Amino acid sequence: MAKDRLDGKCIVIGGSAGSLKIILYILSHLKQGFSIPIIIVLHRKSDAESTLTDVLNNSTHLKVKEAEDKEQIAPEIVYLAPADYHLLVEREHTFSLDASEKVNFSRPSIDVTFQTAAEAYGSGLIAIILSGANDDGTDGLKSVRKKKGITIAQDPKTASMYVMPQSAINHGLTDHVLPANEIAEFLNRI
Amino acid sequence: METPISDYQLNLVLTDLLEIYGYDFTAYAKASLKRRINRLYSLDRFPSFAEFRYKVRSDENYFNRFIEQVTVNVTEMFRDPLFYNALKTQVFPVLATYPFIRIWHAGCSTGEEVYSTAILLKEANLLHKSLLYATDINSEVVKKAATGVFPITHMQQYSENYRLAGGNGDFSQYYTAGYDHVLFSEELRKRMVFSTHNLVSDSSFNQFQLILCRNVLIYFEKDLQGRVFALFDESLDKLGYLALGSKETLKLFPMVSRFKQVGNEKIWRKID
Numbered sequence: 001m002a003k004d005r006l007d008g009k010c011i012v013i014g015g016s017a018g019s020l021k022i023i024l025y026i027l028s029h030l031k032q033g034f035s036i037p038i039i040i041v042l043h044r045k046s047d048a049e050s051t052l053t054d055v056l057n058n059s060t061h062l063k064v065k066e067a068e069d070k071e072q073i074a075p076e077i078v079y080l081a082p083a084d085y086h087l088l089v090e091r092e093h094t095f096s097l098d099a100s101e102k103v104n105f106s107r108p109s110i111d112v113t114f115q116t117a118a119e120a121y122g123s124g125l126i127a128i129i130l131s132g133a134n135d136d137g138t139d140g141l142k143s144v145r146k147k148k149g150i151t152i153a154q155d156p157k158t159a160s161m162y163v164m165p166q167s168a169i170n171h172g173l174t175d176h177v178l179p180a181n182e183i184a185e186f187l188n189r190i
Numbered sequence: 191m192e193t194p195i196s197d198y199q200l201n202l203v204l205t206d207l208l209e210i211y212g213y214d215f216t217a218y219a220k221a222s223l224k225r226r227i228n229r230l231y232s233l234d235r236f237p238s239f240a241e242f243r244y245k246v247r248s249d250e251n252y253f254n255r256f257i258e259q260v261t262v263n264v265t266e267m268f269r270d271p272l273f274y275n276a277l278k279t280q281v282f283p284v285l286a287t288y289p290f291i292r293i294w295h296a297g298c299s300t301g302e303e304v305y306s307t308a309i310l311l312k313e314a315n316l317l318h319k320s321l322l323y324a325t326d327i328n329s330e331v332v333k334k335a336a337t338g339v340f341p342i343t344h345m346q347q348y349s350e351n352y353r354l355a356g357g358n359g360d361f362s363q364y365y366t367a368g369y370d371h372v373l374f375s376e377e378l379r380k381r382m383v384f385s386t387h388n389l390v391s392d393s394s395f396n397q398f399q400l401i402l403c404r405n406v407l408i409y410f411e412k413d414l415q416g417r418v419f420a421l422f423d424e425s426l427d428k429l430g431y432l433a434l435g436s437k438e439t440l441k442l443f444p445m446v447s448r449f450k451q452v453g454n455e456k457i458w459r460k461i462d
Contacts, residue, residue, distance in 0.1 A: 069437050070412050082437060085408075088221040091197075096219040097408045097437050100226070100262040116221040 008124035009036045010073065010093075011187065012117045014110030014140065016043040016132025018160030020055075022180045023130065027060035027078065029184035034062065035075040036126075036190065041113045043106050043132065044083060053080055069097045081108040089117040104136035114140025118147040125149035126190070128183060129174075132164030141173040152176045152183060195228050199239050203227065206247050213257070213327075214390045217414035226260045233259070258330050262409065265299040266344065268306045269404070270436050271354035276455040277307070278356050281431050282314045285399055291320040294398045294425065296389060297406030298324035301335025302348075306355070307402065308378040309364055313357065317381055323396065325387035336384040338374035342367060389418050394425040401426055405435035416443050423448075423460070432458045 015023055023040060044052065056064040056078065067079040073093045081087035086098040086108050103109035114127050114137060127144040129137040131154055141151050153174040156162035168174050178186060195203075200220070207213045215223060236242040245252045268274045285291050291311075295304045304324045311317040326332050349361040365372040387395070389406070401422050407415045422432055423445055432440070432449070434456040440446045449458040 069408050069439075070415070070442065085437060088219070088225070090219065090221045096222050098222045098225075098262065099264055099405045099408065099435070100222075101264055112225070116225070119221070 008121060009126070009190070010089075010117060010121045010124060011036055011038045011126045011128065012041070012114055013038065013128045013130065014041045014114065014132075014137040014164075015130035016106075016110075016134065016136065016161065016164055018131035018133075019154075022154060022159075022183075024056070024059045025180045026184045026187070027056060027062065027064075029181070029188075030060065030062065031188045032061065034188065036187075037073050037075055038062070038078045039067065039073075039081070039087070039089070039113060039117065040078065041081040041087060041108050041110045043108075043110075043136070056080065067095045067097075069095060071095050081113060083108075086112040088112060089120040091120050093120060104134055106134075106136050110137040111140040115143040118143040118149055121147075121149065123148040126152065126187070128152045128154070129165050129168050130154045131159035131161045133161040134163060135167035137164055138167045138171055138173065141168050142171070145173055150175050152178060152186065154183065155179045195224065195231055195239060195242075197224070199243075200224050200227065203243060203246060206243065207253075207256075210247055211253055212391070213388070215260075217390065217411045219409055219411055222409055223260070226262070230256065230259045254330065257328050261326075261328050262405075263299045263328065263331055265302045265405075266351070267302045267340075267348040268351035268355045268357075269303060270455075271351045271356075273404075273433070273436065273455045273457075274306060274310060274351075274355035276453050276457060277433065278310045278314065280452050281400065281433075281457065282310070282316060284429075284431075285320075286314065286316055288399060289319065291316060291400070292396060292398045293320060293322045293400045293402070294396070295322060295324040296387070296401060296403040296422075298326050298332070298335055298384075299328075300331045300340075301338075301384075302340065303402065303404065304335060304382060305338070305364075305374050305378060306352075308381060309352070309357065310355070311381075312364075312378065313359060317378070320381055322382045323398075324382055324384050327386065327388045327390075329386045332384050332386055336379075336382070338379045339371050340365075340374070342370050342372050345372060389421065390414065394421055396425065397427050398425055398430060399427050400431045400433065402433040403435075404433065405438070407438050408435065412442070419443055419445060426460050428460060428462075430460050432460070434458075 062078050064078040088096045153165035153168045156166045158179045352361045365374045448462040450461045
């Protein structure tokens with residue numbers, strides 16, 4: 001795949017309760033040479049974050065790291081939003097952290113990352129919403145839609161918590177509704 | 191949430207703030223700033239951008255509200271308790287060797303962290319010879335911080351943070367509880383000096399042995415972060431300490447070569 005085709009692409013994945021095993025499945029099924037940067041926003045407790053990075057790293061040939069303030073987003077890297085900060089994407093494809101109020105009772109909030117990534121990547125953004133028990137992500141997907149990005153929801157029938165993907169579907173915001181294995185296949189075909 | 195204000199309109203507001211009020215937000219991280227301004231715009235239900243802009247330009251009281259709402263004032267006592275433990279165990283023993291200790295909390299917000307530091311100084315028997323300067327761009331939060339009054343709702347969590355930070359007394363001895371608020375003791379407050387200070391435009395105003403600036407620099411673009419680090423460098427005694435938020439770092443800047451990180455927390459000591 002020509003490198004310049006990838007320069008303006010990015011994948012954002014939002015998940016909450018019950019989404020970790022889906023994320024592990026997707027990461028472990030990405031093909032060799034997969035290079036689009038991936039940003040993961042996962043609701044979780046503030047502690048024990050280094051172990052989560054380790055768990056994800058062990059699942060994939062890609063490098064997984066916690067996103068750092070002002071870091072340039074680069075290919076072949078999976079970034080994890082740090083606990084207790086919102087993760088924002090700047091126009092110049094760098095990260096900013098933000099310790100402001102929780103959004104949807106969550107920090108990091110999926111909406112915040114999706115909205116700013118939509119502004120930064122426009123139609124080059126692929127946003128995926130996975131299992132979860134609240135509706136964080138729905139407003140974010142609205143922004144992704146508006147900027148002509150691609151939106152995917154995990155098939156709620158396959159999600160241990162269906163509320164989050166179902167909310168996106170009910171708002172008519174999803175281009176594709178897929179089980180985990182087809183999400184991985186979809187990403188491998190981009 | 192929709193984002194009704196475009197990048198172009200954002201720049202108009204930032205130019206107005208600089209020209210009319212002398213507040214320079216142009217080097218703030220844009221995604222975060224835009225989100226905060228959009229939040230205010232929605233919160234105050236402006237019918238159009240033109241009316242919002244007019245209000246900010248022409249009404250100084252609204253400008254003050256703008257500063258209050260657009261800057262982030264989320265804070266807590268003993269935020270990141272292990273950081274405070276490192277302050278107590280690795281920094282205070284060195285500060286104890288000075289006859290007089292000057293500390294600067296830059297970006298102090300409503301003051302929770304200033305009171306936290308004062309409590310640990312008291313327990314290290316250093317408070318009587320310390321002076322804590324606490325500053326923020328936002329005059330409203332500085333006023334609030336100076337009162338020493340905090341909502342009682344968070345005290346249970348703060349008490350737990352205090353214990354995790356290595357506090358060795360009973361947390362409740364430091365305040366008097368009212369119905370829904372607590373008042374921190376005069377003994378702590380009388381060692382504090384509160385003032386507004388804008389890290390973007392104001393200069394160094396004293397020499398310090400310890401500067402704490404936690405979860406402020408993340409809202410700045412990298413160039414501005416560098417300028418603020420230069421200001422701290424200038425304001426720090428040789429062998430003084432600089433303490434940052436858990437996701438902030440000096441390592442991207444050349445001056446890091448003259449500093450040495452202390453332990454695992456975000457604390458650097460000026461060695462040259």
